[in-house]
Amino acid sequence: MDAVYEALVKIVGKDHVSNQPEELFIYSWDLGTTEPHRPDYAVSPRTTEEIQKIVQLGNKEKIPIVPLGGGLSLAGLAVPFKGGMLLDLKRMDSIIEVNERARYALVECGVSQGQLTSYLERHYPHLTHSEPGAPPAATIAGNVAIHGQGDLAQPYGFNSDMINGLEVVIPTGEICQFGSCAIGAGWFTLHPLPDVGLFLGWNGTTGIITKVSMRLFPCKKIRGIGQFVVADEELVPEIMYKITHTQMAEDIVAASQAIPPFTSELQHLTINIAADSEKELEFKLEIIFDDTLGEYIREGEGGFLGFIRGLQKPQISKTSDWRKGGGFEYVGSIMPIEKYPACYRRGKEISERHGIPYTVLGRCIGAAHAMMFSWTYAFNRAEPDTIKHAREALHETDDLVLELGGTIWKPGVYGQKLVMERLNANTLNLMGKVKQLLDPNGIMNPGNWEVR
Amino acid sequence: MALADFKYGDTIHRCFRCGYCKFPVNWTDVNACPAYARFRMETYSCGGRLWLTRAWLSDEIAWTDHFAHIMFSCTACKNCEVKCPLRFNVDILNMITAAKGEMVERGMIPSGVKEFLENIQLHGNPYGMAKAKRGEWMEGTGLLLYQGQDYLYYVGCVGSYDTRAQEAAKALGAVMQKAGVSFGTLGKDELCDGNEVHMMGEKGLFEMVAEKNIAQFKKLGVRGIITLSPHAYNAIKNIYPWYGGQFEVLHQTQVLRNLIRDTRLDISKGFNAQVTFHDPCFLGRWNSEYEASRAILRALPGLTLIEMEKNRDSALCCGGGGGNFYIDFLGGSADSPARRRVREAYETGADVLAVACPTCLTMLEDAVKSEELEGKLVVKDISEIVAKACGIAS
Numbered sequence: 111m112d113a114v115y116e117a118l119v120k121i122v123g124k125d126h127v128s129n130q131p132e133e134l135f136i137y138s139w140d141l142g143t144t145e146p147h148r149p150d151y152a153v154s155p156r157t158t159e160e161i162q163k164i165v166q167l168g169n170k171e172k173i174p175i176v177p178l179g180g181g182l183s184l185a186g187l188a189v190p191f192k193g194g195m196l197l198d199l200k201r202m203d204s205i206i207e208v209n210e211r212a213r214y215a216l217v218e219c220g221v222s223q224g225q226l227t228s229y230l231e232r233h234y235p236h237l238t239h240s241e242p243g244a245p246p247a248a249t250i251a252g253n254v255a256i257h258g259q260g261d262l263a264q265p266y267g268f269n270s271d272m273i274n275g276l277e278v279v280i281p282t283g284e285i286c287q288f289g290s291c292a293i294g295a296g297w298f299t300l301h302p303l304p305d306v307g308l309f310l311g312w313n314g315t316t317g318i319i320t321k322v323s324m325r326l327f328p329c330k331k332i333r334g335i336g337q338f339v340v341a342d343e344e345l346v347p348e349i350m351y352k353i354t355h356t357q358m359a360e361d362i363v364a365a366s367q368a369i370p371p372f373t374s375e376l377q378h379l380t381i382n383i384a385a386d387s388e389k390e391l392e393f394k395l396e397i398i399f400d401d402t403l404g405e406y407i408r409e410g411e412g413g414f415l416g417f418i419r420g421l422q423k424p425q426i427s428k429t430s431d432w433r434k435g436g437g438f439e440y441v442g443s444i445m446p447i448e449k450y451p452a453c454y455r456r457g458k459e460i461s462e463r464h465g466i467p468y469t470v471l472g473r474c475i476g477a478a479h480a481m482m483f484s485w486t487y488a489f490n491r492a493e494p495d496t497i498k499h500a501r502e503a504l505h506e507t508d509d510l511v512l513e514l515g516g517t518i519w520k521p522g523v524y525g526q527k528l529v530m531e532r533l534n535a536n537t538l539n540l541m542g543k544v545k546q547l548l549d550p551n552g553i554m555n556p557g558n559w560e561v562r
Numbered sequence: 563m564a565l566a567d568f569k570y571g572d573t574i575h576r577c578f579r580c581g582y583c584k585f586p587v588n589w590t591d592v593n594a595c596p597a598y599a600r601f602r603m604e605t606y607s608c609g610g611r612l613w614l615t616r617a618w619l620s621d622e623i624a625w626t627d628h629f630a631h632i633m634f635s636c637t638a639c640k641n642c643e644v645k646c647p648l649r650f651n652v653d654i655l656n657m658i659t660a661a662k663g664e665m666v667e668r669g670m671i672p673s674g675v676k677e678f679l680e681n682i683q684l685h686g687n688p689y690g691m692a693k694a695k696r697g698e699w700m701e702g703t704g705l706l707l708y709q710g711q712d713y714l715y716y717v718g719c720v721g722s723y724d725t726r727a728q729e730a731a732k733a734l735g736a737v738m739q740k741a742g743v744s745f746g747t748l749g750k751d752e753l754c755d756g757n758e759v760h761m762m763g764e765k766g767l768f769e770m771v772a773e774k775n776i777a778q779f780k781k782l783g784v785r786g787i788i789t790l791s792p793h794a795y796n797a798i799k800n801i802y803p804w805y806g807g808q809f810e811v812l813h814q815t816q817v818l819r820n821l822i823r824d825t826r827l828d829i830s831k832g833f834n835a836q837v838t839f840h841d842p843c844f845l846g847r848w849n850s851e852y853e854a855s856r857a858i859l860r861a862l863p864g865l866t867l868i869e870m871e872k873n874r875d876s877a878l879c880c881g882g883g884g885g886n887f888y889i890d891f892l893g894g895s896a897d898s899p900a901r902r903r904v905r906e907a908y909e910t911g912a913d914v915l916a917v918a919c920p921t922c923l924t925m926l927e928d929a930v931k932s933e934e935l936e937g938k939l940v941v942k943d944i945s946e947i948v949a950k951a952c953g954i955a956s
Contacts, residue, residue, distance in 0.1 A: 224589035247581025430578035491575040
C-alpha cells in the first residue's frame with residue numbers, strides 16, 4: 111500500500127493520479143535536451159483547493175512538488191530532478207472572467223494561449239492578449255511565470271508586465287492573492303499595493319500560480335505582417351529604433367536562419383501592423399515602409415517583401431523537424447538591441463562549430479528598451495551525438511549571453527548557476543532567505559535556483 | 563520487434579510533443595483528442611502514445627496492461643493527424659495502429675480487445691451474437707435480400723445487432739424503399755466490415771474479413787454499395803481496394819442528399835426542431851464528407867441547423883472508434899468524450915443532436931442518459947430525421 115498514492119487519490123480522484131511507469135516515463139522528460147528524471151507520482155489537479163491539499167501533503171511527507179504548465183519552456187524547468195509529485199496543471203483550464211471595460215481576462219493556470227486567443231476571437235473580437243511565439247498549448251500562467259513575451263511586446267513589454275493579479279498556493283499551503291483582488295476588489299490592477307513579486311522567474315520554487323489576471327488590449331479589425339529584409343546585420347538595431355519611433359508596429363521581430371539556403375545570412379524583419387480601416391492601414395504602411403524604411407530600399411540595402419493579412423498561428427514546432435529529428439532547444443536572452451549584430455555573428459559561429467543549421471531571432475520589447483534574442487539548436491532525438499552537440503551549444507550560448515552583457519531568459523540549471531555566480535551577493539543571500547522563509551522543507555521544484 | 567524493425571522506426575522520434583494534436587482547428591480547448599479529453603494525462607495524447615511506443619520498442623519501458631489501455635483507447639478519430647503541423651503527420655495515426663498491431667502479434671492485448679477480435683473471428687460481429695440473428699432486424703420491414711439490385715445495402719454490425727441502431731437501419735431502408743432505390747441486404751449472411759479490426763492493428767483478421775466480404779460481393783455481382791455506417795464506408799471504399807475489392811461506395815448521407823436533390827423524396831412533412839449535427843470521424847476527417855449531411859438537414863422544412871463550436875474537421879469524436887464502443891476504455895466519467903459531446907450539443911440550444919453513424923448514435927444516446935438530458939436533447943440518426951420528414955412512421 112502506497113500511502114502517498116492513496117492520499118493523492120483522495121484529493122484528485124483515481125483517474126487523475128498515477129504512479130504507473132508510463133506516466134512516470136512521460137513526465138520525466140522535458141522536450142529539450144535536459145536529461146530525464148522520473149517523478150514518483152503524476153497528479154492532475156482541478157482546483158486550487160486540490161493543489162493546496164497536495165502541497166500540504168508534500169510538506170507533511172517532505173516530497174518534492176514540480177508544477178508543469180504546457181511543458182514548452184524547453185529549458186528543463188519542470189523536470190523532477192529529485193522525484194516527487196509532478197503536477198500537470200492543464201486541467202485547471204477555466205476562463206473565469208473577461209472584463210471588457212477594465213480590459214482583463216482572469217484565467218486558471220492551465221488555460222492555454224490558444225484557448226484564450228480563440229475565446230477572445232469568438233466572444234470579444236475587439237480585445238486581444240499578447241500571444242507568444244510558442245505553440246498554442248503553452249499556458250498563460252506558465253508564460254508569465256517565466257517572464258515570457260508575446261506579439262504585443264513592442265508597445266507593452268513583457269507578458270509578466272501585463273499581470274493585474276495573481277492567486278498563488280505558497281509552499282506551506284496557504285492560498286494568497288496579490289493585486290486589487292487581494293482586498294476584495296476586481297482583478298484590474300496589481301498596483302499600488304506593497305510589492306510582493308516573489309513568484310515570477312522563480313520556476314515554481316516559491317509557489318504555484320493558480321490564477322492570473324492578464325491585461326487585454328484593443329484588437330484592430332485588420333492585423334497583418336509586413337516583411338522587410340536586409341543583408342547587413344549591423345542595420346537591424348537602427349531599423350528597430352526607427353520603427354519603434356513611429357509607434358505604429360505591434361510587434362517587431364528580426365530573424366535569420368540557415369534553412370532554406372536562399373535566406374541564409376539575410377536578416378528578415380517581420381513587422382506586425384494593425385488597423386481599423388484600409389485608410390489607416392495604408393497610412394501606417396506608408397509611414398513604416400516608405401517614409402521610414404524607404405531609404406534602405408533606395409540605397410539598395412533592403413527590400414520590402416510585402417504585407418500579408420492575418421496573423422499566422424505560431425508553428426515554431428516545425429523547427430523540431432529541420433533535422434527530421436523531433437527536437438530543438440533554444441537559449442533566450444534579454445539583451446540590449448544594439449547587440450543584435452554580435453548576437454547573430456557569435457551564434458552563427460556556435461552553430462557552425464556544432465554542425466547545426468543556425469537559427470536566431472530577436473524580438474523587440476517595450477519600444478526597443480531591450481530585445482529577447484534567441485539561439486535555436488535543432489537535434490535528432492534518435493541520434494545521441496546531435497543531442498550532445500545541441501547541449502554543448504546551449505551551454506556555450508549561456509556563457510555568451512553573459513559575455514555580451516545580457517541576461518539569460520528562463521535559464522535552465524546550467525544557466526542558473528552562471529547567473530548565481532555573478533549575482534550580487536546580497537541579492538543572492540536574500541533569495542536564499544526568501545526560499546527558506548517560503549519553503550522551509552525545500553519541496554518546491556528542487557534543483558532550480560538552488561541558492562547555496 | 564526492435565525499434566529498428568518497426569515500420570516507422572526511422573520516423574517515430576520526430577514527434578516533438580508540441581500539443582497541436584490535442585486542439586480543434588479553432589483552438590477552443592485542448593479536448594479535441596477524445597482519449598486526452600477523458601484522462602488529461604500526457605500519456606493519452608497522440609504525442610504521449612508515440613513517445614511511449616518508441617520507449618517500448620527501445621526497451622525503455624515494459625509492456626503493461628496500462629500501456630495497452632493507453633494505446634487501445636485511441637479511437638483513430640484522426641484529429642491528431644489533421645492538426646499536426648509537421649510533414650510526417652500523415653503517418654502518426656499509422657504509427658499508433660502499427661504499435662497496436664505489434665501488441666496483437668505478441669498477444670499482448672487487454673482482455674476486452676481480445677474478446678472483440680475473437681468475437682469477430684468466431685461470430686462475424688464484435689458482440690459475440692449468433693450469425694443467424696444478424697438479419698432479424700429486417701423482420702417486418704419488407705426489405706429484400708440482395709439479388710442483383712443496383713445497390714447492396716450494407717448495414718454493419720452495430721446497425722444489425724444494437725437495438726437502437728436497428729431503428730436507424732430500418733429508417734434508412736424505409737426511406738430508400740419509398741424513393742424507389744433498387745437495393746437489397748445480405749441479411750444473416752452479412753459479415754463485419756472489419757474497419758475497427760484494421761484500426762486495432764489486427765492485420766490478419768482484417769485480411770480474412772475483407773477477403774471474405776469481397777468474395778461474397780463479387781459472387782453476388784455487387785457493383786454499388788450503400789452503407790449505414792461511416793466505418794463500413796471507410797473500410798470498403800478505402801481499404802478493400804488494396805485486396806482487389808473495387809466497388810462504388812456511398813454513405814447513406816450521400817444517397818439521401820442525392821434523393822432530396824433529385825426530388826425523389828417528398829419531404830414536405832418537414833422536421834420542426836432546432837438540430838445540431840455531429841460529424842462522424844470516418845465520414846468527416848477520414849473521408850472529407852462534411853456537406854452531404856448538412857445539405858440534407860438544410861433542405862428539410864421546419865429544421866434549423868445550429869453548429870457546435872467544434873464542427874467538421876474540429877468535431878470531437880464520440881469515443882466509439884477503434885472498437886471503443888465495445889471495449890469502452892473511455893467511459894465511466896463525466897469527461898468521457900460522448901458525455902462532453904452531448905454537453906456541447908446541449909449548449910447550442912438544439913433539441914436534436916443529429917448523427918450519421920450508428921456507433922455515434924448509440925454512444926451519444928447513452929451519454930444523454932448519463933448527463934440526465936433525456937427530454938431536453940434527443941439523439942437521432944439522419945435517416946430517422948429524413949424518414950419523419952417523409953411521413954414514415956418510426
